[in-house]
Amino acid sequence: MADNEKTYTLTNDETGVSIKLPVRESVQGPPAIDVSSLYKDAGVFTYDPGFMSTASCNSKITFIQGEVGILEYRGYPIEQLADGGDFLETAYLLLNGELPSQQELGDFNKLISRHTMLNETLKHFFGGFHYDAHPMAIMVGVVGSLSAFYHDSLDINDPDQRQVAAHRLIAKMPTIAAASYKHNIGEPIMYPRNDLSYCANLLHMMYATPCEDYELDPIAEKALNLLFILHADHEQNASTSTVRLAGSSLANPFACIAAGIASLWGPAHGGANEAVLDMLAMIGDVSQIDKYIAKAKDKDDGFRLMGFGHRVYKKYDPRAGIIRDVCHQVLERLADNDNPMFELAQRLEEIALNDEYFIERKLYPNVDFYSGIIYRALGIPNNMFTVMFAIARTVGWVAHWMEMMDDPRQKIGRPRQIYKGYPRRDYRPIGER
Numbered sequence: 402m403a404d405n406e407k408t409y410t411l412t413n414d415e416t417g418v419s420i421k422l423p424v425r426e427s428v429q430g431p432p433a434i435d436v437s438s439l440y441k442d443a444g445v446f447t448y449d450p451g452f453m454s455t456a457s458c459n460s461k462i463t464f465i466q467g468e469v470g471i472l473e474y475r476g477y478p479i480e481q482l483a484d485g486g487d488f489l490e491t492a493y494l495l496l497n498g499e500l501p502s503q504q505e506l507g508d509f510n511k512l513i514s515r516h517t518m519l520n521e522t523l524k525h526f527f528g529g530f531h532y533d534a535h536p537m538a539i540m541v542g543v544v545g546s547l548s549a550f551y552h553d554s555l556d557i558n559d560p561d562q563r564q565v566a567a568h569r570l571i572a573k574m575p576t577i578a579a580a581s582y583k584h585n586i587g588e589p590i591m592y593p594r595n596d597l598s599y600c601a602n603l604l605h606m607m608y609a610t611p612c613e614d615y616e617l618d619p620i621a622e623k624a625l626n627l628l629f630i631l632h633a634d635h636e637q638n639a640s641t642s643t644v645r646l647a648g649s650s651l652a653n654p655f656a657c658i659a660a661g662i663a664s665l666w667g668p669a670h671g672g673a674n675e676a677v678l679d680m681l682a683m684i685g686d687v688s689q690i691d692k693y694i695a696k697a698k699d700k701d702d703g704f705r706l707m708g709f710g711h712r713v714y715k716k717y718d719p720r721a722g723i724i725r726d727v728c729h730q731v732l733e734r735l736a737d738n739d740n741p742m743f744e745l746a747q748r749l750e751e752i753a754l755n756d757e758y759f760i761e762r763k764l765y766p767n768v769d770f771y772s773g774i775i776y777r778a779l780g781i782p783n784n785m786f787t788v789m790f791a792i793a794r795t796v797g798w799v800a801h802w803m804e805m806m807d808d809p810r811q812k813i814g815r816p817r818q819i820y821k822g823y824p825r826r827d828y829r830p831i832g833e834r
């Protein structure tokens with residue numbers, strides 16, 4: 402059914418005055434009641450802190466049906482894309498709406514690899530950070546600073562410049578991420594190698610040194626590729642909404658993505674993968690699980706089971722299921738069968754999934770629950786987990802930013818509020834207070 406044919410009627414119970422609100426249909430998923438003219442027509446706002454029931458935009462990129470654990474990029478189920486697909490192929494799909502042909506993928510690979518280097522001056526920025534700065538702090542700063550270097554892709558009204566900015570961001574994220582890591586461990590920053598795949602190049606920049614090449618571990622490359630596909634987009638999550646909101650003021654794309662990175666860093670969002678490993682280390686042993694489950698259920702205790710729960714998924718997060726299976730394979734192939742963290746995580750999951758508190762609230766493991774265990778097995782330090790997420794999610798952020806900028810009806814994002822402060826009062830000079 403087309404938009405506007407269905408309506409909802411909202412009635413003021415005091416005055417009996419009714420107003421008809423049009424319904425906007427989705428291709429899949431629930432429709433939305435369009436309340437955009439409500440204030441103009443009825444003088445009231447809608448109230449929805451945390452956007453529990455609010456669709457903030459139209460989008461053609463990603464579809465999630467949380468009640469049944471469905472995730473699709475441009476209509477393709479995540480399970481199919483993750484099964485042997487390539488991260489840059491997924492990136493092309495998210496950006497352009499269609500899977501690439503062999504020729505198109507080859508061209509896209511070349512295009513991205515042409516932008517992998519950083520301006521030499523930009524490298525000085527890393528030296529300005531304290532040696533033990535969290536790599537996410539460096540990412541926020543350095544990605545934002547790209548706006549000061551690439552002036553030829555800052556005109557957001559020019560679709561070609563928007564494309565160049567998008568490609569630059571996708572290409573330079575691994576270089577910036579690896580440089581953040583190198584700064585952290587006090588090693589020289591490595592240049593990218595454009596003969597390697599996106600993920601192999603990242604591993605090279607993280608682990609090679611000027612004295613020694615990195616011998617590519619195909620298991621690590623494959624696992625990263627898979628995790629990056631799973632992390633590439635997730636519709637209007639907090640960081641993507643942050644990017645869209647920042648972009649709605651017509652801010653430049655580098656600044657918008659820096660805002661997205663800052664939002665992703667929080668432990669309720671992408672920072673959860675690092676927090677999961679911290680939590681597992683804190684629990685330490687299977688014998689302690691009951692104590693921590695009790696803490697997670699105690700409303701007077703701030704502790705939550707990290708890597709559990711999701712605003713949208715009320716069933717197992719399909720990404721978590723894929724990652725758990727891959728975890729088995731990676732640990733087996735790395736001959737790391739006796740991985741106490743993985744055993745602890747599996748036991749914790751089993752206990753939580755049988756606990757009334759978690760069952761009632763539909764709290765299942767999310768994408769972050771097992772991803773850290775794979776990263777750890779690949780030798781990636783805990784403070785780089787969220788950086789890995791940020792590299793992959795840049796594709797989604799950029800795709801959403803481009804979609805929004807392509808829409809001539811896009812407006813500045815400007816929510817309203819219910820004011821609960823003082824009513825008007827008069828200023829008194831300091832001596833009279």
Ligand code: CMC
Pocket residue numbers: 451638668669670671672673697698704705706707708709710711712713762764767768769
């Ligand atoms: N441990 C214990 N209780 C929980 C948890 C948890 N991890 N998550 C939610 N709850 C409880 C919560 O206390 C509330 O209980 P009650 O109804 O009795 O007050 C109920 O479940 C609903 O929780 P909520 O906080 O209202 O749900 P939300 O949709 O606002 O929050 C969430 C979703 C992901 C922020 C939350 O589940 C959480 O904090 N999880 C832990 C952090 C985490 O793993 N984040 C990664 C999310 S997925 C990847 C990503 O976004 O990047």
